[in-house]
Amino acid sequence: MDEYNKVMMVAVDTLRANHLGCYGHDQETSPFIDQLADEGTYFEKCYASDVPTPSSFTSFLCGSRGLENGIIGFNDEWSDFRPTSRPLPERFAGSGYRTGMISNLPYSTPWLIRGFHDIHPPGLAFQAGSATEVTEEARRWLRNHGNDNFFLFVHYWDPHVPYDLAPEEYKEMFSPGDYSESSPDMEVFEENEWLKAVYKGHHSKTGTPEKPEKVMSLYDSEIRYTDSEIENLFGALQELGIDEETLVVLFSDHGEAFGEYGFWDHHSCYNNISRVPLIFWSRDSNWEGPIEEYVQHLDVYPTVLKMAGLSRTGGTDGKNLLPLLEGSGNGREEVVVNTDSTVIQRMYVKNDYALVHTPLRPIRKHIDEFEFFDLEEDPDQLKDISEEKEGLVEKYRLELQDWLSDYLDGSLDLLHKSAVKGCSGLNWYQEALSENPDLAFDDKEFMREFINQYGEAAWLVGEERITSKEDMEAYGPRNE
C-alpha cells in the first residue's frame, strides 16, 4: 500500500509494555495484539515524551512535547494549550478525511477535541465505558464512515484502576499465585510510614487490593478482556471489506506501577510508566521488526501523515519512522520524558542507561535528586548506581543540560515552574489520607510535611529561598 486513506489509532490507556506477550510477558494477556505485532511490527523501545494521561495524549496528537505545547500534568487548562503544530485530527480533517473520536478524554482534556467531526464518549463520563461499549461505538462509527477516507481514534480505559471490571471469565484466567516472583517486594513502604499510609489510603479509596500479586492478576485480566474487544473491533474492518486499505497504530499513553520503588498507578518517568507499546499494522505490510531503536510518541505524528500521503506541517519535533519500518534509517540517539504528577521528574535515556532528575518528590525520601540506572541489568530501575558510575552520571547530566538548552532556546522550563507551585496530583495524597479513618494523620500535619518538601524543591530550583520551618509555614501550602 503506497498511501493509506483510512487510519485507525487504537489507544489502550495504562498498558504497560512488558505486560503484553509480544513484549515478553509470561502470562497470556494479548493473543490478538501479539498477532497484530507479528503481522505488522512493533517498536521495542518506544517512550512517551510526557506522562501521565493529559500530557501524553496531547503530545501524541500534536507531535510536540509538553514543554512546548504547554500541557505537562493534571493542573493544566485549556488556556495553557498552545500547540505549535495543528493536531493530527485537524490535519486529516483539513485534507478531506472524516475524523472520529471514541473516547471520554474531552472530560479531562477538552482541547483534544480539536479537529474531530464526531466525538462519542462511551459512558458519558471521564474514564467510563467498558471495552465492549467502546468497541460498539467504534463499530457504529465505522458502519457510517468506514467507506470514506477516515481518521479514527479509539480509546480503551480498561487496564486503568479500578482493576476489577473485566467480566468474570477473564478474571478466572489469571491467578495471583502466578505473580509471586514477578511482584515487587514493597520494602520501600516498610521504611516510610508516610508512603505506606498514602498507599493504603489510595487502595482503600479506590477499592483496590493492596497485595501487588492480586492487583497484577486483575490488571492482566483487563488487558485480556481489552485484547478480545480489539479483535472484535478489527472484525468490523473485515466485515466492511476495508481491512486491506487501513493503517492501524496501537499504543498506550503510559504504563503502570504496582509498588515498585515506592510507586503505584502511573506517576513517575521510570521505565514501567514511560516505556509504552507501539505497534503498526497493515494487512499487506512487509515491515522490518521488531524495531530496537529508540523512538518516542511524538514520532507517530509525522509518520502517519507521511503514510497517508499528506505533507508534513512545521512545528513538530517528531521523527518520521517510515524509513525504520522499511528497514533503513535510524531512531533517536536519546529519549527524554517529563512528568508532573505527585513528583516532578525528568528521565534521559541513552545507550541503555537512564539518568533521572527528580527536583520535587514529596514523601519519597528514598529518591535522590539525581539517580542513574543500568536499564539492561535493571529494567525496573530498583538500584541507583550513581555512586559507582560517577563519571558517566556527570557526562549524562551535562548532555541533558545541553539538550534542554537547545530545546528550550531561552524559554521557561515548565517543570521548574510547576515545582515552585507544587506539582499536580498531590491532592490525591490528602484525599487518600482523609478517606481512611484508620490513619493517624490529620490534614494539617500532612500539609506541613508537604510544605517542607516544597521548600526543599523551591530551594533546589533557585526560585524561592526557604531555609527554615518558619519560612515554610509562612510560605503556605502550594496546593490550595
Ligand SMILES: [Zn+2]
Ligand atoms: Zn492514562
